[in-house]
Amino acid sequence: MLQRILLALIIVIFAINYIYAEESWLDFTNITPEAPTIDLNNSTTQNVAFQVEVPGMNFKEVVESGTIYQRANIPDWVVLNETGKPELPVIRQLIAIPECDDVNLSINVTNDMYFDNYYIYPAPDYEQIQNPDQTVYMAEVFAKDETAYNINQFFPEVTAEIKEIGYLREQKIAEVWIYPVQFNPVTQQLKANTNYEIELSFDNPISDVNLNTGIFNNVSSSSLLNYVSSGISxxxxxxxxxxxxxxxxxxxxxxxxxxxxxxxxxxxxxxxxxxxxxxxxxxxxxxxxxxxxxxxxxxxxxxxxxxxxxxxxxxxxxxxxxxxxxxxxxxxxxxxxxxxxxxxxxxxxxxxxxxxxxxxxxxxxxxxxxxxxxxxxxxxxxxxxxxxxxxxxLCTGDVTELHNIVEKTISYETEADFYDWKKNILLTAGDFGPQGGNVHNYLTNYFNYLDNELIQDSYNVTQVKQYEIGHAAAQAANVENMNNGDLIANYFGHGGVTVWQSFTPTQFNQLTNEDKQMFVISLGCNTGYLDHNYLENCMGEYFTNAIDKGAIGFLGATRLTGVPGNSNFMEKLHEAFWQNMSFIGGEFVLEGKINCSLYEDESRYKYIYFGDPAINLMAEGYLVTENTEISGDDLVLNSTVYVTNNATLTIGENSVIYLQNGSKIVVEEGATLFINPGVSIYCSEGSKIKVEEGGSFIAIGTESDPILFASSGEEPWVGIELWEAEESHICYCQIENAETGVLLWYANNGTFMNNEINNCNIGLLAKGDVYGSRDIELNDFNNNQTGIFLHHIGSQLPNTQFYVDHNTIVGDEGDGIYVNNCGSELYIGDNIITNNKYGISVEYSDGCKLWGSDSDYYLIEANNIGVCFFQSTVDMEDLTILNNEDYGLVFLSDSHPTIDSNRIINNGTAELYCNYGHPVMADGHNDIVHTSAGYLGYLYRDDVRNINCCFNWWGSDPPDSEKFYPTGNSYFIYDPWDESSNHPLPGGGIGEDSDARIAYNSALEAEGNEDYSSAAVMYNDIINTYPLSEEALLSLRRLFICEKNAYGNMYNLKIFYEELANNCPEDTVFCLLSRNLAIDCDKENELYEDALLQYSDILESPIDEADSIFTQINIMNTLLELEGSGRNTVCIENLPENIRRLNPADVQDFQIKSKNLLDYLLGEPEPEEEPSDTFPACVSLHRNYPNPFNPTTTISFSIPEESKVDLSIYNIKGQKVRNLVSDDFKKGIHSVIWNGVDESGKSIASGVYFYKLNVNGITKQIHKCILMK
Structure with missing residues (x-):
């Protein structure tokens, strides 16, 4: 059985007006009243077969001129209506057929029943009745064809027939009429045909049984028993x-x-x-x-x-x-x-x-x-x-009427709707008088069925029935509901050219439904009488042609209609819309007309559609084109809204808005979004507020009435995006659970103050500079993965400053403040930063300032790492770095920040950690105190230049060389030191500077005065004159910065760095920094491919693990620069695999990947020793190499005696991924290669993994590794 069609959803009969009271059920196959079923058995080019079962028949006895008749019907179907002949039920079914020469119908009635003493009522005639209120209707008039009632045979003579062959576009259709009840008027006997097997066969078919009907597919599949839906409407x-x-x-x-x-x-x-x-x-x-x-x-x-x-x-x-x-x-x-x-x-x-x-x-x-x-x-x-x-x-008589309906049509589909009025449905009915009880029962039952069964629960259905509440109340209720806005207004009752019983031109004059026009289904006489010769406009015309009110569509009858045809048409229209989801105006009207089973000509031809056939009745407007203020506590946006045409969208105080289904508010150039205090905006996943270039965003709450932006569910929303906004002010706002709370992309002047940003992936992301000043101050950032993310901020554009000041950042597992590729006009001061993995991270940034004030120290406390510098040269002054779990300050990869007047106290593993980085701390007057186990200073390599740390305070006890690593031979020169704390005032003196230091200070002064050419000459002289000094190492990057700012010759500078790298031991820090700076010159010359190929060579044979990790980060940063530069067309696919696998999607992805690498490097401070060739004295699990890796890495372990060894891989959830070895091993060193697959041989995702060594059933050691794809 290919398809089963249930022809009714409930047992109440809706097809004919007169059979709703005092009915009886005559059961054929089921004692419970229910509709017939039609089951499709087969549908091919050769034949279509289906079967029908008729469970029974409703009937009601009526008396006419002393004779008792039965008026019969079957649920969900109609009756024959040939005046005077027996009014018997008929089932009408449309069948898709192939193009062919002829269609043959085979009927097999597999079960029938006979019933005596029934006298079926004749189909009535109708006459026009004029009501006092100018409405008219068609009243039944008894009419009996005596000739037909004196024929001694069953009527109809056949049990089924093909009534018509036609087409719906290219699809050929057979209309089959099935007569489940036949009546012999002479013998007064009924024959019930309860079960049918029906087959249509085709002579010389030349097409498929289903042909493409394009955007009529939904009409076809909803109307034809055997038409297969493609899902297209x-x-x-x-x-x-x-x-x-x-x-x-x-x-x-x-x-x-x-x-x-x-x-x-x-x-x-x-x-x-x-x-x-x-x-x-x-x-x-x-x-x-x-x-x-x-x-x-x-x-x-x-x-x-x-x-x-x-x-x-x-x-x-x-x-x-x-x-x-x-x-x-x-x-x-x-x-x-x-x-x-x-x-x-x-x-x-x-x-x-x-x-x-x-x-x-x-x-x-x-x-x-x-x-x-x-x-x-x-x-x-x-x-x-x-x-x-x-x-x-569009039945318009002049240009004014034409303008009105066109403007309403376009506005209906485009203008944004914030009030959800399209969720309202009006079902209204007239009064059929004392004799209309059966019609009233029908309407009550059918309206309740629509309300409770067919129309979705999310819609608000209002029923206005004049026959229950009276004429005046119905008039008032109709006006009130229409003014509130309705998607559909459905009227059923008596009508006239310009009136319903409960609605006249007087009520129309009371309409104020501006921007809330409905679609009207008018099931009454004459309301579509468009060709009337003395009344100017019929109801359909004045509803659609009125300015800024009325309707955008009107379906009305051009002449008199009858209740039976109207009821059948009404049901088919609502089925088309609510059940079959035909939402386009012309689509649902056509589907309703095609599926009418009774008085087809009346429903199809008499009813005319006033309106645009392509209008989308379910349109969710998307434009705000004029100044608009909205307010309310339940405003809903289901689709994206664009504020355009220099309009301002204002959201009134204390309003509540829901952005649902990923909808967005987009503010275009010249337009403004203004949000008042107390507003709450709840956003679904995918939703955001976006301000495009030239648009403005103003959200200013108050301390007592902040503005709330939050997720409406568990999944985060996107956030507020300001893309080169002309103006933006965000004050006293609370932003919750967003991917990025606020994105500032080259945002112009504005303020960001007194806000609270919580539980976001990134609280504030600022990218790019513009002219003017931007302040980020007095904000609270709580439980965000990254509190503030700054990228390409603080360049040397004139009059451009970016301040991050007096914010409190309580984090989660990321960065409090992340600084990437920023410049000298970035000022970060007097913030409180706690509970992050990194309090502040500064990467690839030169000249920016981390400045507190003498009276209000900048506090970075209780993070894993206080401040981490990577390839950055910045100024850090008046910060308090306190009680961070691992390190206070970390200096990586050619970082040379100037560290003055800071308090660096009791940070877990070490106060200072240097790995290819070299802070400037001489005469810094910092307080550097470590009272617990751990180090004051920690050097990853022992081949660096001495770090001059003189005249800093190291605590109440003199500094001890054991507090520095490597121990016994400190590379931190701390003597002489300040003898007392420098807080609140400096407590020490100033040492005597060397010639190199004097020259270096002079170069710094020239650089500070933006005399970059002179400063470059000075740094060059320092490198050449004092090659073994600390200042020579510090001058390497300073020289690069000054040459770049002076637009110097980077080709010559590259040669200079290469000569330095070639003339010193290749594994020294001085050599490695010179090598990397030579590559930076290539990037500055836009030779990205050359730079990346050099990095690729380094990865093949790095000096050590840090060199490998830093090179991978440099590769990712170079690829990021390349992506954003627009100046080069390096094809990533043509680069080596060890480059391609590192390509970041964007700067946020770069942050994640680089931090994964640094987390690994900083997680185990002891430099790893290479496995010894001699037999080990104890069990040892060595660090894997390479790490991070892709696709393979080698893991080595050593055991002092023959043992049972298990070596396994685990993910970060502690789940075992792979058992690498489980066997007995002899004493010595052993290695195993892991290829990044799990136990089943399936490749696993990038990320951090752990490898655990068990020896003789006892866990000995665990290390971590990183797989990067």
Whole structure:
């Protein structure tokens, strides 16, 4: 069984108005009332087979002229309505069939039943009744065809038949009518056909049973039993990625060779080929941009002058011409965006009246209707009644009306909605009087079904029933609900040309639903009477053509209608929208019309759609184009909103906004987002506030009423992004659980003060300089992975300063402040930084200032590492570095910061750690005190120049050489020292400077005065004159900085550094720094590929582990520079693998990867000894090499005697990843290679891993390694 269709969701019958009270159930196969089921058994090019089961029948007895009749129906289906003949149930099913010569129907009734003493009521006639309130309706009139009731045979004569063969676009369709109940009026006997096996077979089929219908797929699969859905609906064109084209065309031939997905046929008064109507142009451009459609605009007069009225008919000439034009474009034109290559949308523009000439004719072939124009498929000149196009009309009589409906249509789809009024549904009904009890019961049941079953719970459904609350109350309730805004307003009741029973032009004048226009389904007589010859506008016209109120779409009847047809049409419309999700105006109207089972002509032809057929009824607007203030405690954004056109979006005090489904607020150039105190904005994953270049962002709360930005769930939102914002002020705001709390990208003047940023990956990320000043001060950063992230901040642009001052940063596992590639105009002062892995990290930065004040010391306490410098030369003054777990200050990779007047006290492993870095501390008057186990100073290598640390205070006891590493031969020159603390005032003297120091100080002074050329000459002289001095080592990077700032000759400088590297031992720090600076010269000359290849060579044979790690970080920084420079086209794919694997995605990724490397390096301070060739005296697990590694690394261990050895790999969760060895080993040194795979041979992810050595069942040692891919 391929498919099972349940034809009703509940047992209440909704199809016919008169059967809802005092009904009885006549069971055939089930004693419980339920709808028939249709099961599809087979669907091929050769045949389609399905079976039907009918569980029973509802009936109600009525008396007419003394005769008792039964009015019968089956749930969810309708009845035959041929006046005077028996009113019997019928099941109508549409079947997709292949193109073929003929269709054969085979019917096998596998079970039937007979019932005596039933006399079925005849289908009534109808007459028009005029109500005092000007509404009209069709009332039933008893009518009996005596001839039919005197025929002694069952009616209908057949149990099923093919009623019609037609097409939905290219898909051929068979309409099958099934008669589950037959009636013999003479014998008064019923025959119930309870079970069917039905097969359609095809003669000479030449196509598949399902053909592509493009964006009509949802209509096809919802209407045809055996059409397989592709998941495509007309909504696929909403918010297209690319725009279509718009053309105004003169029609001068009948070829139909037009490229269009969407055609506008307009009345002559709105068409001028040389002076385009601005509103038609605006609507066409909107469809091209919003839907990606190619739009063609033509004059109906051209069409009627060029196209024939074929076949000729004196009464239908104009509409035939128009349909022939549409048919010609459908068959011969090109549609690039409808997914089946054929025209999909037709919009008629212009009024039509009964008098001649008609500006934009409607059709009168059946009823006054535009549906005729959508039926363009035919066989042998006979057109079927299945629409092939989405069609609508803007029934406008002048340019003002046209402007109004166009502006409302575009605004409905584009203007942002903050109040969620589209979640409101109005179900309203009239009063059918004392005799209308059955209709009232039907409406109550059906409205409750919509409210409780069909419409999703997230919608607010209001029922206004005049028959329950009275005329005046219903009028007032309708106005109130419409003014609050409704997605859909559904009316069912008596109607007139301009009125409902409970709504008249008086009520319309009371409407104030500006920017909250609805779609109206008007199920009553005459409300779509567009061609009335003495009333100016029907209800559909005045609802859609009014300025800034009313409706954006209106579905109304052009003439009288009946309750049975209206009820069936209403049900099919709501099924199309809520159940089948046909959300485009023309789509859900067409689906409703195709699926009507009763009075098809009435529902299809009488009902006309006033509005744009392509309008997206579920549109979530996305533009704020004029100054707008919003306020409320439950504002919801489900899609991204753009503030544009120099508008200001203001959010009122204490409002609450929810950004849902990843929606964003984007502020474009010239526009402003202004947020008042007390506002709370809750954001979903993927949501953010983005201010683009030239936009402004002002969020200023108060101490008592801060502004809150927070995640609406457990997953973080993106954050606030200021991309070259013209102006930004963020004060007294609380920002929670974001990926990046605030991003400042080349942000202009503004303030960032008194904010609280909590639980973010990065609290504040600032990138790039602009002219002016930026202050980050008096903020609290709590539990962020990185509190403040600064990248390319503080360059030497004139009048550019960036201050980070008086902030409190309580961290998590990352950096309190991370500084990368920053310059001399960055000032970081008087912050309190605690509980981070790194209090402050400074990488690749020269000249920036870490300055406290004499009276208010800058505190960095209780982090793992206080301050870490990597390849940076900065000034650090008046900081307190206290009680950090591992190190106070760390100097890495050619870092030479000047350290003056700081307090560096009781930091765990060592106060000072130097690894290829060399601080400037002579006469620094720092307090450097270590009262517990550990070191005052720690050197990773013992081949560095002495570090002059004279005239600093080392505590109350004289410094001890044992407090420095390597012990016994201190490279820290600390004598003479200050004899008392330098806090709050300096407590020591100044030593006598050497000639090298005097020269160095003079060079520093010239550099400080920005006389970079003179300073460069001085540093060069120091290196040449005092080559073995500390100052020569310090001058290496200073020389590079000055030459770069003086735009010196970096080619010559590279040669200079290479000569230095070649003329000293290759493994000394002086040699390695000279080597690296020579590579930096290549980067400065934009020779990135040369630089990277040199780094690649170093990685193949590094001097030591630190050299390997620093080189990997340099590679990542170079790749980052390359990515952002736009000056070079080095192809990463052509570089060696040991370069490619290190390529960072962005600077944040660089931070993570570089910190993984540094964490490894700084986690084990003892320099690793190479395994000895002699037998070990004890068990030892050696450090793996290389580390980090990819794809393999070697792990060595040594044991003093034969032992049982287990060596295993674990991840950071403690889960075993791989057992490398588990065997008996002889004494000695052993090695094993790990290739980065787990126990199953699967490659594992990059990250930190641990390898553990067990000897004879006892854990001996654990080390960590890093796999980097």
């Amino acid at each position: 007309a909504s696929v064109n909403v918010r297209a990625e690319t725009s279509g084209n718009v053309e105004w065309l003169i029609i001068d031939d009948t070829s139909g060779l037009i490229t269009a997905d969407y055609i506008i046929i307009t009345a002559d008064e709105f068409f001028d080929i040389n002076n385009h109507n601005p509103d038609i142009e605006a609507l066409a451009n909107h469809r091209a941009a919003y839907n990606g459609f190619d739009v063609a605009i033509v004059n109906v007069e051209d069409v009627m002058n060029v196209y024939p009225g074929d076949p000729p008919h004196p009464d239908y000439d104009n509409e035939q011409k128009i349909r022939n034009f549409v048919k010609s474009v459908y068959e011969n034109g090109t549609a690039n965006h409808t997914l089946d290559g054929k025209l999909a949308y037709v919009l008629l523009i212009g009024d039509t009246k009964e008098e001649e000439p008609e500006p934009m004719p409607t059709s009168y072939e059946v009823f006054p209707s535009d549906y005729y124009y959508s039926c363009v498929t035919e066989s042998n000149g006979i057109y079927d009644d299945l629409g092939d196009l989405y069609l609508g009309r």
